[in-house]
Structure formats: C-alpha cells, structure tokens
Amino acid sequence: MQTPPPPFPDLDRDASEPIYRQLYWRFREAIANGLLRPGERVPAARALARELGLARGTIDTAYSLLTCEGYLQARGQAGTVVAPDIGSNPLPASRSPQASPAISHTAQPLPFQLGVPALDAFPKKLWAQIGARCVRSTCPQDMANPSAYGLQALRTALASYLQVSRGISCVPEQVFITAGYQDSLALITHALLKPGDRVLIEDPGYPPTRQLLQHLQIQTVALAVDHEGMRLPAAHTRAQAAVVTPAHQSPLCVSLSLPRRLELLAWANRQQAWIIEDDYDGEYRYISRPLPALKSLDREGRVIYSGTFSKVLFPGLRLAYVVVPQARIERFEHASRNVRSSCPQLTQAIVASFMTQGHFARHILRMRKLYGERRAFTRTGLQNVLGEHVRIDSSPGGMHLILRLGGQQSDVELARRMHKAGLFAEALSEWSHLGEKPSGLLLGFANIDSQASAEALGRQILALMRDAPPVTRSG
C-alpha cells in the first residue's frame, strides 16, 4: 500500500532556490506538521518524479538530503519511510537562516559562500569507494585512542606532498594534524606563546585569527596591507609572533613580495619571533605556478606553516595541519598531548589513502583549472551586469572575488540584504580595523558554474543595491 504523494502546489520553477531544495523543505514541513507521520512510507522516487513532472535525479537529491539529516530512512526493497523515532523530537521547520543558527550552519552553502570549494566537481564516487574501504578495514588499533599528533600514514603523506607542492622539506614528525585552522592556531599558541604576548596580524585580515588570539589572552597588533602584502614591522617592533597569509593575502588576495618575505624572516630572526604562515589556499593560483611557501625560505626554523584540507578537499572533513621547526617538535608534542583532542582515525585514514593513491595531486590540478575558469566567467558575468557600480579587483589567485563598492554604498548593509535574500557575502569593512575602512564585498566563486548564473546573481545584487538607502558615513 503506497501513500499518495503529498501535494506540492508551491514548487516554484523560476525561483533562485533549486527545485530539489524546495522539495526538501516541503517534506520537512510535512513531517513537522504531522502530515507525514513517523514510520510512514514516502512515495518511490520514480513515481514522484512522474507525478510532478520532474527529473528522477531531482527527487533523489531531495531524498538523499532528507536521509542524511535523519528525516527519512531508506529501507532498501521496503522503500523509504519517515524516520520512526522522529516523532518524539519534533524538528524545527523554519527555513529562515536567522531562526536557528545551529541549523543554518549545516545547510546547503549559499551562492557566493566563502571558503567552500566546488562541491559539484568533487570526485564523490572515488571518495566514497576509498571511504567505504577504510571503514570496512577498521582494525582494533584504529578504534583505540588515535595519536595526539596525527595518523602516521597521513603525516608521512603530507611530508611528501609539501616537499613537491610547496617546496617545504620536512620529516613526518614535524607534521601535526589538527581539527581545522582554529585548532592549529590554538595549538601553536599553547606550544609557543603565553598570555600577554604580542602578535602582529594583517589588516584587513581573517577575523577568526584576531578573535581566537584575543580569546587566548594574546595582544594583537594590526599592520596594514598594501599591494605587496603586509607592511613590515619596524626593525625595533617587539612582538613574539606574526600571523601572515603570504600566498594570497586574506582577504585582499595580494601576494607578499619576495623582498618583504626576506625582510620579515630577518625581523623574526633578529627578534627571535615566530612567523605563523597561514597558507589556506596557496595551491590556487591562476596566472602562474603556485608560489613556494614562505616556509621554504626559512633557514633558521622561525616559521610555523599552517595548511588545511578545507579548501583542497572540503571543510566538513575538519582536518588541517601545522609543520613545525625540528627544534620545536617536543614542545608541540607536549602541547598536543595536554591541551587538545586528537582527530578521528577514519577521516585521517581516508585522506591518507586519497593522497598515497595519487588522487590528491590530480584533484588539485583539476580544481586549479576549474577555478581559473569559474573565476574568469564570474568576474565577467558580474561586471557585465553591475558595470560602473563596482570595481572588481584583479588578483592572481584565491577562491573569492572582491567587489569594491562606490562611496554611496555601505558594504555592511548590502551584505545584510544579500543574506536576507539567500545570497552569501561578507563586508570587507568588517575585516578591517585600521584607518579608512574600504567598502567592498567578498564573494566566493568556486560554486558558480556558468556565466549565466553569475549574471543572474549579479541582477539580484543590482536590485538589492537600488533598494538600499544611501550610506551615512560615520568616522
């Protein structure tokens, strides 16, 4: 006996939200309202597709979303049912991201989302094969507490990769696996700094760096960024460390020039200070070969290199790493054992297999090409529509564009309107603390898949700009 398909009178084929996503919400609402009861069977995907005149893949995608989130349960031959245990914990059905930040965090990335790689181009099938193999071959020692330093196979694979790809010579013992950039920065702070220490940071700069350091009782000192990257500290500037993004400055995307790299190293050697190199997307450079890491110039062991799998694989993995000077291995081992939780064995094992089988290097090459294309047509598409309203920075790499806004437009207000309309944007002025704060939007392009999409999104931005009241400048 099959339940008749729930009616979906309000599917909107012209809306910016994809149909599968609308379907997903209809099901969630039906479950929350009790229209679909726990344990109840939902229509077969094939039947529903026929009924609604949609592609089978659209229904499959919606069902897979609902299954992933625990609303539906696939029962093989017995069909798909509403999760039987969902009744005792009615789930909120709100679709407003504001209503529940916890849920909005796990939702589908919005158009222009920053820091999210091209999810449509990820080799999902290959990944699933490797993942399934790793989960099947779990052995007893994989189930015990993993090393606080990271899975040896992954540390070894990373040491080889970094040599070839980023010019960094290191042994596996110098590589520490962490749960993301913030965890890396916390580990470095615990290993090398103490409360009250002074750390130089870039301005504008990635906000979590400042927030985390301040939370850990570290004083931050902002240095302005110009077309050659972070301006150098004066020779006598006293600080225990500097956090820099030399490959593509975050957010301005400029590269730290070679003279400044050498001068910064000289400063660190003189001051016995640490340089924390945040190489969050160094692999993605489109006008020439990727630049070698600053770490590759470090002769005196003053640079701690911080890398991540969030951009080159995906952020949901929660895996990053630091490479530490040989003379500091013990301090990092001590800090790792005492103040951190280690990372799950499974995700580390999957990434290690992906790397040692050669897929990792191939994936990066493919993505570099794809992002070069997406960046070009997103830029053209937005420029065609937005014309004189914006100036789009040309930059050699990275995963986002910077749209500079005219003086009349508040970036904070426009970003707020875009969020409300279901688009992602960050306001450049909110990444700045020094002097005249530049007005601009930071837009991720990695998931924009055609110039037509970029133009359609550009038209949405244009409409939001026109509705906006002129900015009142303060300070």
Place this chain on the structure above:
Amino acid sequence: MQTPPPPFPDLDRDASEPIYRQLYWRFREAIANGLLRPGERVPAARALARELGLARGTIDTAYSLLTCEGYLQARGQAGTVVAPDIGSNPLPASRSPQASPAISHTAQPLPFQLGVPALDAFPKKLWAQIGARCVRSTCPQDMANPSAYGLQALRTALASYLQVSRGISCVPEQVFITAGYQDSLALITHALLKPGDRVLIEDPGYPPTRQLLQHLQIQTVALAVDHEGMRLPAAHTRAQAAVVTPAHQSPLCVSLSLPRRLELLAWANRQQAWIIEDDYDGEYRYISRPLPALKSLDREGRVIYSGTFSKVLFPGLRLAYVVVPQARIERFEHASRNVRSSCPQLTQAIVASFMTQGHFARHILRMRKLYGERRAFTRTGLQNVLGEHVRIDSSPGGMHLILRLGGQQSDVELARRMHKAGLFAEALSEWSHLGEKPSGLLLGFANIDSQASAEALGRQILALMRDAPPVTRSG
C-alpha cells in the same frame, strides 16, 4: 610470479605477544630493511598460512594491520603488495614503545589498557555497513563546514537517549558535540569560567582534568574521596565550579551517595557555582541498574553534563558531548563558534545512524553483560595468582579494577616494569595529590577475554613483583 614467503624463524608460539602481532613486526622489519621492496608482491594469505602452519585468520589479521597502517596495499585479484610509495619515507621499525611515542599512541592497545572498550566484541560488520552507507550518501551540505554545535541528527538522537538511559530531560539545542572529554572541558571553561577562577576537583582524580584546567589558568582545589564519593566542600567554600564523577568515581569507582548529591547541588545553588558532571562510563554498572545522572536532579540549571562515545563505542571516534542548562545555550553557542573547531560530519553521521536505528542501546546492553563477566573472571583470575600480594577493590561498576598493593611495593615502580614488559597499568598514587598517597594499580579489564588470560597475566605481574626492590617511602 610469486615471491617466496619471507622466512620467520623467530615466531614464538609461547610468547605473550600474539602470533599475528609477531608476524606484523616481521613484515615491518622486512620492509624497513629493504628485504621486501616497494611494489613487491607478498605471499597470498592462504599460501603463507599453509607454509607456516598457522590459521588463515592469523595471517589475515596481520595483513589487515599492515594494510591499515599503509605498509601493504590490497589490489583485489592482483594480490597484496608492499605499498609502492613507502620507499621514499622509510618508516621506523623499532618495536619499543619508548622509541617513538607518536607511533606507540596508535599501536594495538596493551593488556590492561585503561579506557579502551572490548574491541573484540564491537559489531564491526554492522558498523562498517552503516559507515559505508554514510560515506556513500555524503551530500554537498555534508561537505561544507559542519555546525560548530554538532550535527542536528546526532544532537537529536542524544537528547532522546539521555532521557531514557540517564534520566536527563533536554532538547537537542542543549546538546553540544565535541572532540572528546578534554575538548568538552575546554568548551565549558571558555563558556563559563575565566582565568584565575577556582574549581574543585576530586583527589585521587583523572589527571587530565587537573592538567587541562591548570593550563587554562584555572586554580584547582583538591577534595578527598571516601567511600561515599567526593567529600563535600564546606558551606562557605568559595569556588566557581566543581568537576565530579558521580557514577563511578575516577579512579576509585565509588558512587557519589544521594545525600551528597543533594548537598552538592545545594552548595552550587547557594554559591551560584557550576557542577561539571563527568559521566564517562555511567552506563557500566553491574550490580544494579545504572544510577540516574546527577544532572537528572538538577532543578536550577547548575549542572553541565559531560558524556563521551569513547567508552560505549570506541575512543578512535573522537566524539563526546556536553548538555548545558537552557539558560546558557547562547553562551555555549558563542564559545563553540569562537574557540573550537567543529567535529567531522562523517563520524557524527555514522553515530547518529547507529543510534536512530536502535543499535546503540542494544550494544550498551550487550557490553554491560560482557563487562560484568569479564570483570568477574579477571578479578578471580588475578586473585587466584596474586593471592595475599594484593587486595582487589569490589566496586559496583566501571571498566577497570583497582589492585591495592602491600606497603612494601611501589605502584609507580611496578607500573613502570609492567610497561616495559608490554603490559599496561597506571599507578594509583600518581592520580593523588593529598595526604598519604594510596599504592595500587589501575587495570582495564574490558579486553581480557578469559580467566586463563587473566591468570597468565597475573603470573607476569607476580614475576615482576618478585624482581622489584622494596620501596623506600619518602614523605
């Protein structure tokens, strides 16, 4: 063409190390010494078993260990080869745990290892099925940054489970997923305490609690534990929080009595202090039903409950959680976003599926029965052999036994000798800071699978005791 099997003249069928483990080391040594070269095919498991007169399963286990650690690669029909990329990064072949702490952390758990559940009784096949399904159904939003608070499906499943199993009423928004106990304690500290605050801890007590709090600039104040659990603070004792293990005190295994539970809550209400309930193994009680959590008595929202999957599933998952009072949800959301990395989507999704499909509750019931049996025969086995040399505490629950040693025996020295002999033990006196430090061994029994094993291990301990010089008491 098949490589002849490497000769294994030194396999020792009477040694305490299992044969598969000896085989594993022989292969590692052969690879490290270049006897087996990268890409070289190793003998088929069936052929090697015949050659050596061993069970096929023994060879399979050794190969699976080697494959998991990246030494071998299975190539399906093409057989198994030495990993082709292993040559450029020769791996250390030392078998001494002291030689490389990074590697010893990932090695097979030792006999008596603390905190490791019965890995042989884990439903590996079921887990692998669910895991493979989760990894295959990864959707784009699973690949984006996971919620800093935890996967909604897992928070929901935990809220239901805690109600039934631990008597804790909560909504999913009160549940925050973390990467382990230390991450939980760090989150609680960041959300509710500030540097310089005073926190009461148990003595003897779980060493990482003291270490982490002190690292986070929190003052710890030790309170002695007696047969009713932690002694209560005086009515006027000023502190911002207390960390307790009410179900089975860690390490003494006594339960916090009901009068003390109520008095502790009254103290917290008066002082506006927080009680951090570390319920690390509350599910495992063998002489009666598990006690409800202290949190279930908390009417004023002063208790933060800390649970973990390390004992009821396995530590390699790196998943734990805290349940926070409703009035403090926002503070925990803020701290989660600002100072922590979230947990990988995949491990959370696997656990959520395992729970919602009903396997979790069944697994705990099965393990409670198994641990009851293993505890009984480990105790009998050790008592038979060690007789008057030790007194074994009788305790209602937990996953370890306490062997009290006579006055002539130093627990630190004996534990050191046991480690050297490949056995795990922790010295009770090292968990204590107050007054006369009790001498005893903490021994995990969850992986001891027969009374005969317990007796064999007991004989090893006895021999080590006899070789030990008498203790010199200091202070």
